[in-house]
Amino acid sequence: MNNNKPLLILTLILALGVISLGAYTRLTDAGLGCPDWPGCYGLIDVPKTQEQIIKAEMAFPERPVEPHKAWNEMIHRYFAGTLGLLIGLIFILSFKNREQGGPLYLPLIMLGVVIFQAALGAWTVTLKLMPIIVMGHLLGGFLTLCLLYLLLLRISKVRGSSNDAALAKYTPFAFIGIVILGLQIALGGWTSSNYAALVCQELPVCHDGWMEQLTFSESFQLIPPERETYEFGYLGAAERVTIHAMHRIGAMITFFYLAWLALTLFFKAQSATMKKASLIMGGILLIQVALGVSNVVFSLPLAVAVAHNVVAAILMLALITITYTLKPRPENAYV
Template sequence: MDAVETWVDWTPVFRLLLVGTLLAAGPLLWVWLRHRGATPMQRLRALTALTLFLTFDLVLFGAFTRLTDSGLGCPDWPGCYGAASPIGARADIAAAQAAMPTGPVTWSKAWIEMIHRYLATAVGGLILVMAVVSTLERRRGPTPVVWAWLTLAWVCLQGAFGAWTVTMKLFPAIVTLHLLGGMVLLALLRWQNVRWADPALRDDSPPALRAALVGLLALVALQIALGGWVSTNYAVLACRDFPTCQGQWWPQMDFARGFELWRELGQQGSGDALPFAALTAIHYTHRLAAYVVLLALAAVGLWQWRCGQRERAWWLWGLGAWQLVTGLSNVVLEWPLIAAVAHTGGAAALVVVLSGWLAQPTRRRPGLEGSPTVARLAAEGQA
């Protein structure tokens, strides 16, 4: 019988899943050992908080991967030249580095890229466990089953965007969507984390203030998208002075080409090189939007202060100051790695903080007031 042609080599996929499973086993074992005397729901609550923390770290490491130009450290997916790690691909990596010493493929960049993939797979495994356990524990009381499975579906989509980031050679629109997907994943996990903490939690903020928080979160999301567009197009250094840009308050800018979404990195849709005026437009739009976001953070924080929510106000003002300092550092210090990663971290922290506040219901869930389940869960949260 003739040999059947192999269209897809699944070996790297299975190897990546094995590594991710081994990495996910560590946090799962830690939660089990630390909460040996706890109920399954308490363990699930702890696992949700730990997964949120690890996902935040993953977003930061993703920024580190992008900012060190390691996104194509292994130019195939999911393995590295078909191997499970750079160790098995050392001959291919050496050949690529010899052909282009400062190119996208080097030994260190390959490891950075693969570590990012390992961590992402491990987080996906933890989210899968959360979804399964949430379903199994539903008979014991209300659990966020829909949110858990939605989060699992989203992390799978996020993995697909990670693959497209590599296979489409850092296509700016795909890389930016991958960044936004990470922020959405943080918001989904934070939502579950808050709902697990206390099912009867109540937020007494005025409806108008909660509406303002929704608007603020939308504004932050837009600014993150603009920031991702700046980073993925390498437009950070298009303006190296502040508060002016290139010594002008309104430099020459090409918005049409700068915000042409579907195009290759460094190119226009026509295939011609992207002009510098387009990079300037990308950078300056993000800077102008930053002023609006900072004013909104200050205004909503003041509103919270007057409503007696002083701790929340300090969180908004503190994160706003953090973003201002790290953003300015990227410009005047010419994009140092630590400032760039810290800037992404501040944006992620804003998403976690705002989505956490909005996750708190404005009133007790219908039918749960005074129920034995709510009383038991509240007692477990205090135990």
């Protein structure tokens, strides 16, 4: 698999690009820019000619053609499809080279995840942006990226320094950090899929009286009432405030925990590598906080909101790097 390291790096970059495009599609309200799947109004691209547009609108009278939204959605699908093919190729190459001792189960898991991602992509359209499906699609993209990165770490035989052997006791704390960050990303996806990103425009949590509006049963109801569409949300103001407030509180918990972890590892590490990794994670964490505050202050500008998704993914990769390297490994270890 080492010979295919460039392929893995390319696929990893593409996965980050797909996450970016997915965020852009979601934030431009283009998730239903094409009302069918996998094509767009029955075409492999977007209706362009007047004849095509007329036929498309006759076939889907409830969804007039909006070319800019349709293109946003189709470009995302093209890139996601290419990513799926590359992951399939990685699995085939890993299977062919399995006797060389490289990890096979990770490519197999990735293949399963990307197939399920395709199903989620279809359900996103057929179930009209049901929040749990949209959030699941987001998390599936993050999981695909993380699995690719973990495979890259393993075939690169990244190892922790023997000088930092005493830091191995912090491995469980790093795993807890991954869980906390993963839950916060899920909260972000739930906030976005329920169109709750702009309901709180004051810091640090929300406007006056927000605590009296908290209601959890409907705010976090995973299977919503059946509706013709969930586009632009279906929850009331109180439910959206609850979702947004929990995301803000989650952000504070995530920040303080990861900041503590980064500072602890930095001051206790003996190797320059671990100190650098801790500094990088701390720096990415500060950038993410700045982006989150900017989303509030400037009312969710598109570029900042997309960057907030991308930096969350990069922060997770930084945390995975630290977790993976905390415990020294022998030269020939893949785990």
